[in-house]
Amino acid sequence: MTPPSSRKPLPAHVVVTGNEKGGSGKTTVAMHLAVGLLHLGFRVGCIDLDSRQQSLARYIQNRRDWIEEHRLPLAMPESAVITASAADSRQDAVREEQEAFAQALAGFSRSCDFVIIDCPGSDSPLARTAHMFADTLITPINDSLLDLDLIARLDPVDWQLRGAGVYSDLVWTLRGKRRAERRTGIDWVVTRSRVGALADRNKQKMTESLNRIQQVLGFRLAEGFGERIIYRYLFLWGLTVLDLRGAGLDIEMTRSHLAARQEVLALIRMLWLPNVDERLDRLLAENPL
Ligand SMILES: Nc1ncnc2c1ncn2[C@@H]1O[C@H](COP(=O)(O)OP(=O)(O)OP(=O)(O)O)[C@@H](O)[C@H]1O
Numbered sequence: 001m002t003p004p005s006s007r008k009p010l011p012a013h014v015v016v017t018g019n020e021k022g023g024s025g026k027t028t029v030a031m032h033l034a035v036g037l038l039h040l041g042f043r044v045g046c047i048d049l050d051s052r053q054q055s056l057a058r059y060i061q062n063r064r065d066w067i068e069e070h071r072l073p074l075a076m077p078e079s080a081v082i083t084a085s086a087a088d089s090r091q092d093a094v095r096e097e098q099e100a101f102a103q104a105l106a107g108f109s110r111s112c113d114f115v116i117i118d119c120p121g122s123d124s125p126l127a128r129t130a131h132m133f134a135d136t137l138i139t140p141i142n143d144s145l146l147d148l149d150l151i152a153r154l155d156p157v158d159w160q161l162r163g164a165g166v167y168s169d170l171v172w173t174l175r176g177k178r179r180a181e182r183r184t185g186i187d188w189v190v191t192r193s194r195v196g197a198l199a200d201r202n203k204q205k206m207t208e209s210l211n212r213i214q215q216v217l218g219f220r221l222a223e224g225f226g227e228r229i230i231y232r233y234l235f236l237w238g239l240t241v242l243d244l245r246g247a248g249l250d251i252e253m254t255r256s257h258l259a260a261r262q263e264v265l266a267l268i269r270m271l272w273l274p275n276v277d278e279r280l281d282r283l284l285a286e287n288p289l
Pocket residue numbers: 021022023024025026027028029050053055119120121122193194225226227228229231232233
């Protein structure tokens with residue numbers, strides 16, 4: 001199979017979760033987005049590019065096991081993981097992995113409405129290729145200046161923008177290539193992860209900085225998921241905060257769970273994905289928060 005050409009438009013809308021910083025919430029966002037879109041009645045395919053951790057693929061496998069064991073009427077995404085090639089030369093390994101990715105993407109883009117690609121927390125040839133296919137790119141960042149440094153270099157005195165971070169540079173390069181090949185850009189959305197409830201001065205300054213630099217660096221800032229225990233504890237069951245009712249768990253819905261559901265749906269709306277708004281309105285009318 002030849003690698004997919006990013007010149008040809010794919011039938012499915014492709015969402016990539018990417019950030020070279022590890023542990024920023026990419027997989028958590030990818031899984032919640034996948035399940036959110038399933039709840040809206042879309043067909044979803046997920047591709048895990050993290051051949052080592054395979055967190056998204058494992059999350060989905062846990063869901064499959066739980067659903068089958070308890071005969072739950074919950075929807076499943078399609079899932080593929082691109083495993084590391086055992087080829088001797090680096091060149092062959094990269095080619096094999098690109099081919100496996102091409103195959104998964106071509107298959108899901110025919111059978112699904114959305115393809116969600118979860119990148120590892122590092123730069124890799126495969127992650128770069130995936131970014132070239134991103135109609136929407138979601139970059140979660142932790143509430144830390146260290147994480148922000150990959151997006152923007154800030155002045156320590158006045159917090160003004162001094163330059164793009166390494167990841168912003170990469171997105172700009174790939175975006176330019178994509179525009180040249182396909183005449184279409186990437187809708188880049190940066191979300192803040194795990195923001196705590198307490199207000200502090202640095203958090204306030206980070207909010208101001210991100211708001212100020214979004215236009216210059218070419219992303220849209222969106223509210224991400226707050227710091228909540230529930231996001232950390234559903235992995236073993238393959239569930240998300242959108243599945244808590246009727247998922248066979250002995251969990252009482254708390255205000256924090258409801259707030260989590262609300263922030264997941266708010267993020268999905270903020271992504272401006274095709275045909276989502278109307279279905280989201282219907283879902284909220286049928287299941288008010
Ligand atoms: N909103 C949240 N509240 C609490 N914990 C969270 C939240 N989002 C993510 N986490 C936890 O933070 C850790 C990192 O999240 P996740 O694995 O989604 O990040 P990642 O960017 O995919 O990491 P990697 O770069 O290693 O792939 C995990 O333990 C996850 O359960």
